[in-house]
Amino acid sequence: MTPERFARITSMLNHRQPDLTVFMEQVHMQHNLAAIVRTADAMGINNVHATWDIDSSRISRNVASGSQKWVNVHSHDTVQDAVAALREQGMQIIATNLSATAIDFREVDYTKPTAIMMGQEKFGISDEALALADQDVIIPMVGMCQSLNVSVASAIIMSEAQRQRQIAGMYGQTCRLPEEEQHRILFEGGHP
Amino acid sequence: MTPERFARITSMLNHRQPDLTVFMEQVHMQHNLAAIVRTADAMGINNVHATWDIDSSRISRNVASGSQKWVNVHSHDTVQDAVAALREQGMQIIATNLSATAIDFREVDYTKPTAIMMGQEKFGISDEALALADQDVIIPMVGMCQSLNVSVASAIIMSEAQRQRQIAGMYGQTCRLPEEEQHRILFEGGHP
Ligand SMILES: C[S@@+](CC[C@H](N)C(=O)[O-])C[C@H]1O[C@@H](n2cnc3c(N)ncnc32)[C@H](O)[C@@H]1O
Ligand SMILES: C[S@@+](CC[C@H](N)C(=O)[O-])C[C@H]1O[C@@H](n2cnc3c(N)ncnc32)[C@H](O)[C@@H]1O
Numbered sequence: 001m002t003p004e005r006f007a008r009i010t011s012m013l014n015h016r017q018p019d020l021t022v023f024m025e026q027v028h029m030q031h032n033l034a035a036i037v038r039t040a041d042a043m044g045i046n047n048v049h050a051t052w053d054i055d056s057s058r059i060s061r062n063v064a065s066g067s068q069k070w071v072n073v074h075s076h077d078t079v080q081d082a083v084a085a086l087r088e089q090g091m092q093i094i095a096t097n098l099s100a101t102a103i104d105f106r107e108v109d110y111t112k113p114t115a116i117m118m119g120q121e122k123f124g125i126s127d128e129a130l131a132l133a134d135q136d137v138i139i140p141m142v143g144m145c146q147s148l149n150v151s152v153a154s155a156i157i158m159s160e161a162q163r164q165r166q167i168a169g170m171y172g173q174t175c176r177l178p179e180e181e182q183h184r185i186l187f188e189g190g191h192p
Numbered sequence: 193m194t195p196e197r198f199a200r201i202t203s204m205l206n207h208r209q210p211d212l213t214v215f216m217e218q219v220h221m222q223h224n225l226a227a228i229v230r231t232a233d234a235m236g237i238n239n240v241h242a243t244w245d246i247d248s249s250r251i252s253r254n255v256a257s258g259s260q261k262w263v264n265v266h267s268h269d270t271v272q273d274a275v276a277a278l279r280e281q282g283m284q285i286i287a288t289n290l291s292a293t294a295i296d297f298r299e300v301d302y303t304k305p306t307a308i309m310m311g312q313e314k315f316g317i318s319d320e321a322l323a324l325a326d327q328d329v330i331i332p333m334v335g336m337c338q339s340l341n342v343s344v345a346s347a348i349i350m351s352e353a354q355r356q357r358q359i360a361g362m363y364g365q366t367c368r369l370p371e372e373e374q375h376r377i378l379f380e381g382g383h384p
C-alpha cells in the first residue's frame with residue numbers, strides 16, 4: 001500500500017460514525033440504493049441496514065453491497081429483526097414519515113446513537129415499522145409534490161446529522177471502530 | 193376549483209422563491225433530472241435552468257418538464273446564454289465543484305439572489321462554466337467515494353438555502369411572483 005492510500009484510509013477510519021446508521025425498509029430501485037450507500041460513505045456512516053421485498057431481493061442486495069465496498073449492508077428478514085439489532089446497539093429509531101404528527105427533522109438530536117429509517121419508494125414506511133420507531137420526522141415541503149425521492153430525503157437528513165456531529169467534535173478525532181474492524185479494512189483496502 | 197385546492201395553490205405561491213434557482217449543466221440521467229426538479233418544487237424553487245448535451249436533449253427535456261408541471265425548466269443553448277440570463281436577474285452564481293479551492297457550501301449566503309450550478313454526472317462542471325461562476329463550493333466528504341450523486345448534492349444545498357431563508361423570514365409571507373404568473377398558475381392549477 002502506498003503511503004498516500006494508507007493516509008487516506010486512516011483518515012476515513014477516523015471519521016467513521018459507528019453509532020449512526022440508515023435502515024432502508026424495502027427500498028428497491030437500484031439507483032436509490034446506490035445513492036443512499038454512496039451518501040452514507042461520504043458522511044462517515046459505515047453500516048446500513050435493509051429489509052428487502054420478495055421480488056427485488058436478489059438484484060438489490062447485489063447492487064447495494066457492490067456499489068460501495070466501504071459500507072457494510074446488513075440484511076434482515078423482517079422489520080422486527082432489524083429493529084431488534086438496532087436496539088441492541090442502543091440506537092434511537094427515527095422514522096421518516098409524511099404524517100401530520102411528524103416533527104421537523106432538524107429538531108432531532110443526531111449526536112445520540114441513531115438509526116434513520118427510510119421507506120419504500122411507493123408505499124413509504126410500513127405501519128409495523130412506524131409502531132417500532134421512537135419518533136416520526138418530516139422534511140418540510142412547500143411545493144405541490146407529495147414527497148421527495150427517498151435517496152434525496154435520506155441525504156438531507158444524513159447531512160443534518162453530519163452538521164450536528166461536526167459541531168459536537170465527533171469527526172476525525174480518533175477511530176471509533178473496533179480494532180479488529182480497523183485492521184480488516186486497512187488490510188482489505190491495501191489489497192484491492 | 194375546490195376551496196382546498198385553491199388554498200393549497202395559494203400557500204405554494206406564497207412560498208415560492210423567484211430569486212433562488214438551480215442551473216444543471218448537461219445533467220442527463222432521467223432519474224436525476226426528475227429528482228432535482230421534484231426537490232426544487234418542495235423547497236419553493238419555481239425556476240430551474242439547464243443546458244443539454246446533444247445526445248440526451250430530446251428525452252431529457254421531456255422528462256424534466258413533464259415530471260413537474262409546477263416548476264419552469266428553462267433551456268439554454270450554451271452556458272454563456274444561461275449565465276447571461278441569470279446575471280440579468282442579479283443572481284450570484286455558485287458552482288458545485290470538487291476542487292481544493294472550493295469553500296464549504298454552508299459558508300455561502302443563500303438569502304441573496306442565487307443560482308446553484310450542478311455538473312454533469314460523469315465530468316462535472318465544465319471549465320467554461322466554472323470560469324463564469326462567482327464561487328466554488330463543496331459538500332465535505334469523509335469517505336472513500338469521490339463524489340455524491342448529483343441529485344443528492346443539489347438537494348443538500350437546496351436544503352441549506354431553505355434553512356437560511358426560513359430563518360430570514362423569506363417563506364410564506366406574501367407571494368413574490370409577478371402578478372401575471374400568479375394568475376396563470378392559479379388558472380392552470382384549477383383546470384388540470
Ligand atoms: C417517495 S417516499 C414514499 C411516499 C409514500 N406515498 C408515503 O406516503 O410515505 C419514499 C420515502 O422517502 C422518504 N421521504 C420522502 N419525502 C420525505 C419528507 N418530506 N420527509 C421525510 N421523509 C421523506 C421517506 O422515507 C419515504 O418513506
Ligand atoms: C458525480 S458528480 C461529477 C464528478 C466529476 N468526476 C467531477 O469531478 O466533478 C456530479 C455533480 O454532482 C455535484 N456534486 C457531487 N458531489 C459533490 C460534492 N461533494 N460537493 C459539491 N457538489 C457535488 C456537482 O455538481 C458535480 O458536478
